[in-house]
Amino acid sequence: MTRMRAPYSPVPTRRRVHLAAWSLFCSSGIGSDGLTGGGPGKVPGFKARSWVKDRKSLKLMGRSVQLGVAAVKAALDGVPGWEEVPAERRGIFVGASPQLGDPDDLSYALNAASPDGVFHLRAFAERGIDLIHPLWLVRGLSNNVIGFASAFHNLQGVNANYCDGRRGGWNALTEGFQAVAEGRADIVVAGGADAFVGAERLLGVPCGEGAAFLALRPAQPDEPAIELGDPAILQGIDDELGYLGAAAAPVAWVRANCSA
């Protein structure tokens, strides 16, 4: 057996992490417009077509994925020369909830399953399946932000997608930060995206939507380093902007740290 020396020390050499750029989409606006104010509700003026030119891809994206893909692009656009980082060293860490899909996508199939006004599971399988969009399942995947954003920006590096409700975005930030600090990536986009506007009745709380991403890379000697701080930063964001799911922590972090 041939062994090679492990390339890392047991606890990888920690590097200082620099916040190279950030993006923010929330009810008070996009980018620096969104740093203050706002309330529960939609991101004003967000047009997905302005951020995603590929119509075919756009059709496969739910609202939260559109917001997330746009926010990843906005964060990367703020980092001069990020394309020079080898694709294998570009990481992406995302917090996002699964989207159960538009129930109307199932309506024709359910109609076909009830010829006598009563729902029949067998009829649903026999006649309904062909009436469902082949990518119905794929549309609902929580990791679609990574799927599309990585394809658009050639992000082949370390990655993770978290589905932990409001904690998901915080997990993405901390793991993305660690990936840079441990030398596993030379640039990382980390953040979260979710869209709950319309789910107020189900969740019983005011709801919002949003996305925010940090572009992180190793700090040069003359650059400031950041620490992420404490997840207590989340407190109050729901009262301010409504339930944001996995977008809550990244949105809260940007609003708290990037206003200067």
Added chain:
Amino acid sequence: MSRAEDPIVITGVGAVTAAGVGSDALLDALRSDRFCGVSWGGALPIEHVGACRDSVPSHPDFPDDRKADLAFSAAREALDAAGGWEHVAPDRRAVFLGTGLSSVTPAELESDLYPHLTAEGRFDRVAMARDLSTDRGAPRRHMPARVTAGLRLELGAHGPSATSFSACAAAAQAIGEGLRAIRRGEADMALVGGHDSMIHPLGMLSFVVLGALSPSRCRPFDGRRDGFMIGEGAGMLILERASSAHARGARPLAVLAGAGSSVDAWNATAPHPEGLGAGLSMKRALRDAGVAPEAIDYVNCHGTGTPLGDRAECGAVSRMFGRNAPPVSTVKGALGHTIAAAGAVEAVASVLAIRHGFLPGTVGHGSLDPELTVDVVGAARDTVPEYVLSNSFGFGGQNCSLVFAANALQARS
């Protein structure tokens, strides 16, 4: 101590699969090349599903939640096998799980969706939401992190935790997260793994409409392959430092030597045709483990039996290992594809292979696709692999590879 001197070891495993409840059932099925599928009597154009026929205890806090039942059963087995973790402070116990889309039960389809279909063929969403909100179980059943939270609560784990959702790579990603948490010193023990069941009407039809399910048999790496058999299951592993296991007299089953992830960055719905991301994740896992490709004795492939997936993975394996590529196989022909749980079920299979000295066979494989240049383990082989590479690749292009090793066992046994 260095990583080599004090590796992260696995001291307990648990599994629920189509082979039955428990890792012993899985071991028996893999050693005997048993096809574990059951006939599917429904109307969908498939012949078998990889459903667990054994009775899986139902958790009272998770009514009508198959995924939760699978997870709790496997987790209890893994923790019992490891000798428990009461000696570890609650805030030093970590839980990292991979999971998939929520289970939409037939009852939900019939009771929650159908009644709200209007004469115009649209859904009355207000009525639908009101109906759901009266069923306390329904919204909870759709929260991906519910099982992670439930296990943390039941097992008193207040340390780091996360729920990975990266399609079929989710469980492998979660195992990698647990590995890093212990390496960083953030936890002393970690419960890692994954759970999933898409054996319900919406789950299965989703894969049928995608064209991913074989209408007959899953035939991995075979020229006639046409898709996979849908499965269900959970796999759980207990991780800790070798020094910690040694100190309390726990016997390591194997070493989790490394993990690597990548993204295809190609297409959200199809694998890279040449397995670019697959190759990258394998390369990173090997580098993380500190082993050269020629040290790998066996590759536990993702091997779904789809035409594109097998071709991409085998191409990546051939490029990575060259002429001396190790034998490969996949357990999906026997068990079905357990989707988000696959990486964990296959991690348990890899540990069993190391522990019991065999390479699992590829049930359903007949003759090798002439386009593929890999050495497929058709029937289980008795041999002791020292290093095993296990692959998991998911929709969205997320990939994760894990390296398991036996080498520290000899030194400590």
